[in-house]
Amino acid sequence: MTMAANLARRLIGNRSTQILGAVNSSSGAATSVARAFCSSTTPITATLFPGDGIGPEIAESVKKVFTTAGVPIEWEEHYVGTEIDPRTQSFLTWESLESVRRNKVGLKGPMATPIGKGHRSLNLTLRKELNLYANVRPCYSLPGYKTRYDDVDLITIRENTEGEYSGLEHQVVRGVVESLKIITRQASLRVAEYAFLYAKTHGRERVSAIHKANIMQKTDGLFLKCCREVAEKYPEITYEEVVIDNCCMMLVKNPALFDVLVMPNLYGDIISDLCAGLVGGLGLTPSCNIGEDGVALAEAVHGSAPDIAGKNLANPTALLLSGVMMLRHLKFNEQAEQIHSAIINTIAEGKYRTADLGGSSTTTEFTKAICDHL
């Protein structure tokens, strides 16, 4: 970080508006995604969950790249426990969750959910305890890594708390099962607000709401109504509604048609994975979960790959790009750009690529190449 940037930051001042204020406030003025921090040189603490399997290796990679780039972040590492913590009913300890709540920002590696009963899944625990309501996944074609689609540049924003994944199922009589899909005005408004705010702060021009309201008229209809209400507050952003069948077909035929997509839970799950597939798979896709009170937990969405754990073969790109998303949330835009360009250039060059991208470098070689590009 240069001296000039430091000075500029201090001169402009520090805005401490929190993102969630946008839900209740009606200002179209620059409510940016910001955090209160006293001075730009004191390090910010962020929680780091290295996770299982290849998690620790790629977390090391992230730490190294961030230190080389001079990012003022101090990591507070937490690991998944080996016993169920009764306060959280899962393998994640209360301390870990408190740490994220306190730091308001975190980075999470892949976690393998232990099989068994009597406890909540790790992702579910994080989601419910931290009230993570939106999952943001930018998907863009990586120059240099060729897939069948070259011009993908879209962002999927998925409502993460309700919808079809409410977990409310029961057996009515033998052989007949009902599952409830819940849509509430509050949750839909919340995610729609975030989607438009994100579009505005990142200079995106169009937001598309994906739905199946011709069949599920009341539920998806309510979601659409909320999106329309929020759209009226942002007249400079084009808003459109696309039925999910059309959306799927258009995504695989011509993904350049889409910009920002906002959707309820189930469609979001499927569409965000479909988009990840368009650009090269989950090993390259960053993701960030946004919670109430400005909490942001960036995570790598791929699995823990136990078969290559410890062999220095893992691809840290997903976790690195998620770290970049985290930096942008923290308004460290300059370093975020630096690291982002370094990653893109390393992959584009093609000399150092891990096995899943078709190369033969190890994790450490790849990390070193990125550091060299900084």
Add this chain to the structure above:
Amino acid sequence: MARRSVSILNRLLANPPSPFTALSRSITYMPRPGDGAPRTVTLIPGDGIGPLVTGAVEQVMEAMHAPVHFERYEVLGHMRKVPEEVIESVKRNKVCLKGGLATPVGGGVSSLNMQLRKELDIFASLVNCINVPGLVTRHENVDIVVIRENTEGEYSGLEHEVVPGVVESLKVITKFCSERIARYAFEYAYLNNRKKVTAVHKANIMKLADGLFLESCREVAKHYPGITYNEIIVDNCCMQLVAKPEQFDVMVTPNLYGNLVANTAAGIAGGTGVMPGGNVGAEHAIFEQGASAGNVGNDKIVEQKKANPVALLLSSAMMLRHLRFPTFADRLETAVKQVIQEGKYRTKDLGGDCTTQEVVDAVIAAFE
């Protein structure tokens, strides 16, 4: 003997011969006396591009002198329910051909497509997503049949507002419906010499509902030891479809996932304007454009009359086979595929700029 000829036919269609070999000589069918009597088929033109493409089918059928007689009924998307006479007609004729019916968004009108399916108990929807020779797409070797449960699941239409601002929708899965769609899928695979059936689900989250669906599929799979059976979670499935579609063969899914998977698979194989499909029940069958995206089109296409009739033409070929007129079906399919391969007459979604009428004329000209 019918079974053998069906499998030979499917093998031939999977690797279509060049238009210049005489297909008609290598297969012989022996009809029963009276098989040539014309059959009546209910025709529902529908909304948007519907009348355009069903008109195309009527023209082609006439040019071929196919023994099919259409009984036309007007059903439009904004009607509250499907008219009684239409249902009567389909029950009488057993077969129906229809264009797209628009379902207004949030309009308080329940989908007419769903109504038709529920009344006539048409529980299986089938889309054959296959690369058409001559049509260049990003993915090769795509040959996927998506079989989708058509009556229950997320489309049960049971919604209500609990309190203002909170809405619930019921997804209903029953063992009866899951079993019968699984049985249909495996039977289809067996009759058409398919090697693998994949069940698409989200049972890690919806443990009871999709769990019941999977249980039914597993039970049926035991009766078909010659067919490989596997399961895949729906989000992974969509990712794999985009990356490696050649790993899929027959896919059986509940209602909503089937919609998404069918449209995705149709998209990678060339677009929904080209994929044939139909809906079938124990007693009735409705043939329409395979996957549902774009089956009503938009105003611009209607005005310029540039809708793609290929999907409905290929579906009507499926209908002819269903009516046991296989030779007419073969001729129609060969002609349509020849037109696509030649590439001169293609509508906008395939990269050309022709009107529907021009494509129809080309198909009629291709009949030997």
